[in-house]
Amino acid sequence: MSGPIRRLGVVGAGTMGAGIAQLGVSAGIETILHDPIPEALERGAAQIGAGLDKGAARGRWTEAEADAARERLSTGSALEDLSDCELVIEAAPELPDLKRELFGRLAKVCPDAVLATNTSSIPVSSIATAAAKPENVVGMHFFNPPPVMRLLEVIAADQTGERALALARATGEAMGKHVIVAQDGPGFLVNRCGRPFYTEALRLLQERVADAAQIDRICRLAGGFRMGPFELMDLVGSDVGLAVAESFMELSYGEPRWRPNPIQARMVAAGRLGRKTGRGYYDYSVEPYRPEDPKRPDAASGPLPAPEGLIDCSARSLAAQRPDGVGFVRLLEAPLVELTRGAGTSDAAAEVAEAHFRSLGLLTEWVDDAPGLVIGRIVAQLVNEAHFALGEGVGSEADIDAALEIGLNHPHGPLAWGEAIGLPAVLATIDGLWQERREERYRAAPLLRRRVASLQRC
Structure with a gap:
């Protein structure tokens, strides 16, 4: 197949750079891999060859296609070797000064090429200022390892022109990536x-x-x-x-x-x-570092009735509702229910509540009291942050959901999750946290609040 460009340059022959170069040759694009360190260049080329061989062994492409891709790869130790490239992707270490110096030099070597940075955290706008033609600079954030991860995040700096944006997107699609577009800012969309x-x-x-x-x-x-x-x-x-x-x-x-x-x-x-x-939140000196997750119990033929004093804590803590009851949160049709007890909850009430849910074939986990408990609180904050990003124009609804579902392997995109749970319920959790915590981290996104208000008016 032929790509949207004839020749691609990749700066940096480490794991990311070599992976991006492999994507280039596999997409039918003549690719030049550059690194000033000969040993790094040799290792990068070897990594690409090994990746192509592995793909052929697994049936992702034929050996003939792997050989043809290998022929499209060349290496160069001087930046001037990239002078013929229409697109150059930088995959150097995450050091702002290094990247800016590199883009200043690249702009002289290939003045009309689109220059892309693979940064995951540095503002693309700050890198673009180093180039003579900042409108030619764009972000192309690949995920590690590039040949395997499906997502490509294209970042538009304040200076990025339409040509650079279109070329980055088209090249990513030719490489087989699901491309999302984000405006420049902290963490872009995915992070x-x-x-x-x-x-x-x-x-x-x-x-x-x-x-x-x-x-x-x-x-x-x-x-x-x-x-x-x-x-x-x-x-x-x-x-x-x-x-x-x-x-x-x-x-x-x-x-x-x-x-x-x-x-x-x-x-x-x-x-x-x-x-x-060997040690973090878990101890990796022992195997397995954590036990297997418990299996879901069989539902009873006659489920036990719900006990009195069973309180939904999705939006408010148990303490704020009925301190002698048993609080619970179940997210959609999840196989696990979180339970919490208050200062006045008896052991008998706790046992009856747990038995009730287990008779329904549900796992239980006891946690301390808080609005949303654990999963309700985490998911509500994911939905809330997505609405901040959407409201600020950082990305589209579809791209925000793809960012987390494809880029981070989340079970659902945050906006889709909000629709499934119900935006009023999400907002109730956020507002419940605000009411009990009075912290700015729990303020609702303006767009989320407007959407809920629109639903209520309808």
Whole structure:
């Protein structure tokens, strides 16, 4: 197949750069991989060859197609080797000064080419200022590993022209990616809209609503997530997570929704960075690092009746409603129900409530009291953040949902989730948290509040 461009340049032969170059040659585009370090260039070319061989072995393409793709790859140790390229994608380390210096040089070497940065966190607008023609600069945020991950996030800087945006999108589509377009800003779409999954989980842990293993288990069983937030933070590394959180805080000038959590700083100070150090929120010196999730119980032939004093805590805490009752939250048709007890809840009432839900074939998990408990609170914040992003014009509804569903493997996009739960219910959870916490992080997105008001008027 032929791509939208004849020749592609990739700067940086590390894991990301080599993966992007593999996508280029596989899309039928002559691709030049550049790195000033000969050993890195050799390793990158070898990684591409191994990737093409693996794809052929798995039947994704034929050996002849792999050989043809390999022929389309060349390497170059000088930036001048990229002078003929119509598109150059930079995959250098995440250092702002390095990237700006590189874009200044690239603009001289290939003055008419579209220059794309693969940054995941640096404002594209700040990189574009280094180029002689900033309208030619665009973000192309691939996810790791590029040949496997389906999403490509194209970022429009303030200076980006329509030609650069269209070429980046067309090239991504030729590479087989689902392309979304985001306006420049902290975290773009994927990392911004996915923040509450981590920030709210950390806050729940800080408030001792549940421990890390419980929160993860609830997210898997009640939310349908493949991994819980603490498992993912361990996988990425707490040092990386803290750096990202600090970057969000700096770029947003102190937005309360994105404030780093002291727990992150303590984990980094203690050297508990996650899997790479053998210890994070879990201990990886033992296998398995966590037990298997429990199986759903069989429903009783005659389910037990709902006990008196069973209180829905989706929008308000049990303490604010009936402290001697039993609070619960069940998200849609989830197989797990969260339960909480108040200061006046008897052991007998708690046992009856748990038995009731188990007779319905549902798992139960006891947590401390809070509006939305665990899963209701996390999902409400995901929906809320999506409405902030949508209202600020960062991306379209479809792209916001694709960002989390395809980019982060969430079970649903946040806006689709809001429609399924009901926006009034989401807003009630957010407002309940605000009423009880009085913190700016729990203010509702203006667009969410307007949408709910429109529904109520109708």
